[in-house]
Amino acid sequence: MAKFSKKPQDLIADIDYSKTPQTEWMDTPVEFKEHTFCWGAKGKNLEVVGFPNARDWSPTEEDWKLPQDWENIVMEGIKDRLSKYRSFKLFMDICVRCGACADKCHFYIGSGDPKNMPVLRAELFRSIYRRYFTAPGRVFGRLAGARELTLQVLKEWWYYFYQCTECRRCSVFCPYGIDTAEITMMVRELTNLLGLNTDWISGPVANCYMKGNHLGLEPHTIKSSVEFFLDDIETITGIRIEPTFNRKGAEVLFVTPSGDLFADPGTYTAMGYLMLFHEIGLDYTWSTYASEGGNFGFFTSNEMAKRLNAKIYAEAKRLGVKWILGGECGHMWRVLNQYMDTWNGPADFLEVPKSPITGTVFENAKTTKMIHITEFTADLIRNNKIKLDPSRNDNLIVTYHDSCNTARGMGLLEEPRYIIRHVCNHFYEMPEDTIREKTFCCGSGTGLNAGENMELRMRGGLPRAMAVKHVKEKHGVNMLANVCAIDRATLSALMDYYNKGVRVTGVHEMVGNALVMKGEKPRETNLRAEPLPGKEEA
Amino acid sequence: MALQSLLKGKKDSLLKKWFDQTAQSYPSQTTEFLKNNKGQFSNPVGYSLKKGLEGLLDALSGDFNDETLKNVLDSIIRIRAVQDFTPSESVYFVFLIKSIVAQELGTQVEGKELLEFNNKIDRIALIAFDVYMQCREDLFEVRVKEVEKRNFRLLQVANQLFELRGDAALSQCQEDSHTEKETR
Numbered sequence: 194m195a196k197f198s199k200k201p202q203d204l205i206a207d208i209d210y211s212k213t214p215q216t217e218w219m220d221t222p223v224e225f226k227e228h229t230f231c232w233g234a235k236g237k238n239l240e241v242v243g244f245p246n247a248r249d250w251s252p253t254e255e256d257w258k259l260p261q262d263w264e265n266i267v268m269e270g271i272k273d274r275l276s277k278y279r280s281f282k283l284f285m286d287i288c289v290r291c292g293a294c295a296d297k298c299h300f301y302i303g304s305g306d307p308k309n310m311p312v313l314r315a316e317l318f319r320s321i322y323r324r325y326f327t328a329p330g331r332v333f334g335r336l337a338g339a340r341e342l343t344l345q346v347l348k349e350w351w352y353y354f355y356q357c358t359e360c361r362r363c364s365v366f367c368p369y370g371i372d373t374a375e376i377t378m379m380v381r382e383l384t385n386l387l388g389l390n391t392d393w394i395s396g397p398v399a400n401c402y403m404k405g406n407h408l409g410l411e412p413h414t415i416k417s418s419v420e421f422f423l424d425d426i427e428t429i430t431g432i433r434i435e436p437t438f439n440r441k442g443a444e445v446l447f448v449t450p451s452g453d454l455f456a457d458p459g460t461y462t463a464m465g466y467l468m469l470f471h472e473i474g475l476d477y478t479w480s481t482y483a484s485e486g487g488n489f490g491f492f493t494s495n496e497m498a499k500r501l502n503a504k505i506y507a508e509a510k511r512l513g514v515k516w517i518l519g520g521e522c523g524h525m526w527r528v529l530n531q532y533m534d535t536w537n538g539p540a541d542f543l544e545v546p547k548s549p550i551t552g553t554v555f556e557n558a559k560t561t562k563m564i565h566i567t568e569f570t571a572d573l574i575r576n577n578k579i580k581l582d583p584s585r586n587d588n589l590i591v592t593y594h595d596s597c598n599t600a601r602g603m604g605l606l607e608e609p610r611y612i613i614r615h616v617c618n619h620f621y622e623m624p625e626d627t628i629r630e631k632t633f634c635c636g637s638g639t640g641l642n643a644g645e646n647m648e649l650r651m652r653g654g655l656p657r658a659m660a661v662k663h664v665k666e667k668h669g670v671n672m673l674a675n676v677c678a679i680d681r682a683t684l685s686a687l688m689d690y691y692n693k694g695v696r697v698t699g700v701h702e703m704v705g706n707a708l709v710m711k712g713e714k715p716r717e718t719n720l721r722a723e724p725l726p727g728k729e730e731a
Numbered sequence: 732m733a734l735q736s737l738l739k740g741k742k743d744s745l746l747k748k749w750f751d752q753t754a755q756s757y758p759s760q761t762t763e764f765l766k767n768n769k770g771q772f773s774n775p776v777g778y779s780l781k782k783g784l785e786g787l788l789d790a791l792s793g794d795f796n797d798e799t800l801k802n803v804l805d806s807i808i809r810i811r812a813v814q815d816f817t818p819s820e821s822v823y824f825v826f827l828i829k830s831i832v833a834q835e836l837g838t839q840v841e842g843k844e845l846l847e848f849n850n851k852i853d854r855i856a857l858i859a860f861d862v863y864m865q866c867r868e869d870l871f872e873v874r875v876k877e878v879e880k881r882n883f884r885l886l887q888v889a890n891q892l893f894e895l896r897g898d899a900a901l902s903q904c905q906e907d908s909h910t911e912k913e914t915r
Contacts (some may be wrong), residue, residue: 212815213759226815296773304814305761305776419882455884566802627772634794647874651813659775685880691809 196611202679218308219320220338223349227255228648229250230352231391231641237389242497244387252351257344263387265340265343268325269385275326281379282372285322294363294373298633300356301657306606311363311373314353318380320347326551345537348475351389354380358638359492365630367650377639382494388491394640397489401501405484406451412481418454419479422464425722431714434471436479439512443478444549446509449520450487450678453699459681461720462521462699465708468568469701472710473550474580477518486525487678491532492640502528505563506537506637516546517563521699523596523677526565530603532721534560551576552715559572565599567608567676567700574615580709585716585727586617591670592664593622594657594684598679609676609700616700616707620667627660637683650683651690658691665692734844740790741835742785748831748843753824756816776810783807787828791851800855804862812866821857827853 214221226637230252239247245266250258275282277448294311298303301309308314316338319662323339330339340346368375384390390398397407404411410418416438428435437443449466453459458514470477475513483504492495509517519529534540543562546555553572573579593613599605606629613620627633636653664670673684673695682695706719717728724730738745753775767856768774786803790796813819829852832840840848880884 212757212761229815287906296768302773302775304809305757305765306815307758307760310760415886417888421884457880457883460884465808503744611881624772626770643814644874644877646812647870650869655810655813656772656775663771682877686873686877689876690813693865 196541202264212305213568215530218313221544222345223352224652225348225352228402229356230250231393231645231646232354233390233431233641233650234388234395235392238392238395239390241399242402242500243396244493244497245386248388250388252348256442257348257387258391259344259347259387260548265348266386267342269328269382271322274382278375278379280372280375281302282503283374284315284320284376285326285370287688288312288319288371289369290316293366293368293477294371296359296365297366298638299360299362299656300358300649300653303636303652304649308349308353309356314357314372315373315376316348317346317353317432318376321395325512336515347384347387347389350389351384354384355391355641356653358597358634358636358641360634360638361601362597362634364629365601370528376497381492385493391640391643393643394489394492397640398486398493398497398643401489405482407485407487407505408451408455408488410451410454410484410722415451415454415479415481415484419463420552422460422467425720426464428640429716429718429720430468430724432471432710432712433466436467436470437627437729438479438481439550440478441512443475443476443516445475445510446483446501446505446512446514446517447477447479447520448483448486448505450522451485452487452678452682453520456678456682458685458697458702458721459678459699461702461705462681464698464720465701465705466520466566468594468705468708468710469573472708473573476549478512478514480508486519486522486529488525489640490530491524491528498528499530502533502722503537505533506540509562510542515544517543518546518566518569520566521678521701522674523598523679525598525619525678526605527598527602527693529561529563529584533563548572550578560649565603565605565608565676567605567612571608571611574612581615581704581707582709583618583707584614584702585617585719585725588699589617590619590621590668590670591617591672591674591698591703592661592668592670593620593628594635594661594673594675594680595628595682597632597634597638599676600632601630609674612704613674614702616703616709619668621670623660623664627656633657634685635680635687637680637686641681642679647686651687654683655691656685659697661688662692665695671695674703676700676701734840734848735792737839738788738832742788742792743759745835746781746785746788746830748835749788749824749828750781753784756820756824767860779806779810784824786823787855790855791828791848794853795854797858800853800858801862803858804855805852805866806864808859809866809895812863813870818863822856822863823860825852825856852874 233250233252236248245262247256290312298309298311320338321342323337329337354377357377359377361374400409401407422481423434453463488498488501492502523590540562546558546564551572555564594612622628633656637650661673681699685697702720716725718724754762765777771778783803783806790799808821
């Protein structure tokens with residue numbers, strides 16, 4: 194029989210609830226805890242795109258199966274990037290550790306782990322930079338904030354730089370404008386040189402490279418998925434839409450994240466696109482090759498992102514379209530707006546986007562030749578080119594989550610709000626410090642939207658969830674709108690955990706509901722097949 | 732009741748101590764952040780913790796019912812349940828109030844009242860356990876639900892194929908059975 198050797202009060206006294214490590218941060222090794230990290234990349238997915246050190250590996254194993262000379266590879270990698278990117282070198286040198294960024298990161302706010310403070314996260318890397326690339330660091334070592342590169346340091350990098358969603362909120366508050374996202378990108382590139390990517394990122398990258406989209410959908414699957422939407426739209430509106438695929442000579446190429454084709458509630462947003470384009474008679478085509486707007490390559494290396502992005506201009510050229518229209522997505526737009534032109538441009542075979550319906554020329558996309566669908570739709574509404582019945586969305590009390598990439602990366606702040614105000618009657622903003630340029634991340638961007646790290650995602654998404662909770666309690670908000678495929682998927686999980694009863698929608702799902710189509714039958718249900726307000730069971 | 736009015740009278744200092752001690756369950760830099768930043772949205776963890784503990788004190792000195800306790804505890808534990816805490820670390824803050832009350836009120840509370848107070852803390856601790864379990868169950872349910880949503884259309888296609896194949900297999904089966912009967 195078990196014998197209790199201690200009294201209850203002794204047991205309680207033995208438990209140390211303090212989470213402050215006994216050692217300095219430099220000497221505190223990282224501990225991999227379940228539900229906070231993603232699984233390691235599979236060798237086959239690294240191999241297919243020619244990434245180095247392709248093999249199966251697991252972050253929890255002691256042996257990460259690294260190349261023999263991994264330290265040299267990292268050093269050469271740092272050297273190469275410091276000479277290539279002046280911003281990287283600058284960001285290494287100019288931080289004065291003022292701490293303005295410290296409490297701005299959603300992961301720090303939600304987890305309380307100091308290594309998630311952007312300044313300390315960057316310091317995890319900067320300490321190595323100092324040791325090997327600066328004179329004071331070489332001479333004074335630890336006194337100058339420098340430390341040796343060890344396997345522990347590498348593991349720490351991996352753990353914490355895959356806990357940054359590159360949302361760039363911290364950079365909004367940095368007096369020097371240091372973009373921590375770029376530091377994360379560099380460190381992730383370095384880990385990638387050793388084959389240390391995650392399964393959730395490398396799988397979609399391999400799929401995208403082989404099939405054109407993250408899910409690895411082949412042309413017939415894409416088509417059959419869209420046909421499902423068409424059936425549903427016909428049931429709801431009585432109108433049979435017939436979109437085209439890979440059609441040469443169309444005026445516009447439409448590219449959207451593949452998540453919209455399969456994952457709820459993104460699927461309803463895709464239905465909204467189809468209905469809108471049909472209603473205005475847009476001469477456009479889908480592509481089963483450029484079938485992904487998102488770019489998980491962006492979370493591995495600059496070169497990989499460029500390779501995956503190349504298909505968009507290539508397909509536009511092959512089909513002979515005039516310009517490109519892009520669906521609702523977040524990081525897709527950071528890539529398209531800030532990188533595509535210099536990576537794979539100039540797209541001089543395309544024209545500056547001009548709406549065939551309103552005649553508006555989108556000068557803001559003069560070089561990329563690609564515009565965001567909310568810019569396009571807001572322009573339609575402003576010119577009274579579509580008829581909307583916002584009362585069909587009267588059951589929705591809506592708030593809007595700015596996706597980090599569209600808000601901070603391309604300044605897309607007003608267009609989605611303008612549309613929302615026209616397609617529904619109940620719209621309430623979240624508090625000022627949590628929206629627009631200061632928006633809080635969903636906590637699952639940059640390939641962190643896997644399932645195995647759900648606990649981490651709930652930490653990162655906490656600040657956003659608390660802002661939604663506030664408007665839920667104050668205004669009865671029950672729908673969280675956004676323009677990002679990852680948001681649509683991951684905010685649903687976040688709401689299910691923190692704010693039950695708040696659902697998630699893309700802006701164009703609400704457009705599809707409100708859109709009064711020529712020749713439509715009286716609508717009974719919304720795109721989710723739920724009765725419209727006033728049409729509930731008598 | 733005397734204890735209730737004592738708790739009401741000392742509410743501010745009790746709350747401050749309870750909050751400060753609970754905040755010490757985080758690394759020291761974070762403890763300072765939780766204590767000093769008063770923003771509802773810039774420091775949602777600290778804000779929720781303070782509101783939650785205040786709610787518990789209000790319950791202890793007034794309307795003590797399970798439903799209120801559950802909601803208040805949920806606002807604290809839902810956050811701690813996904814942070815870097817073991818189950819016991821997530822809920823141990825409940826017990827801290829025992830020694831804080833002992834320090835603050837000293838001999839003013841004793842006998843039956845003290846017993847009653849301790850019973851109430853035990854009740855809170857039990858509900859805290861339920862709430863913690865509910866949060867963890869929610870977390871895993873969310874994960875399963877996400878997988879379903881992620882693959883909704885694929886499942887739809889697969890189900891349709893399954894139904895088609897199912898029907899075909901069924902009619903083949905009926906046909907076989909018919910032939911078999913005839914043969915007999």
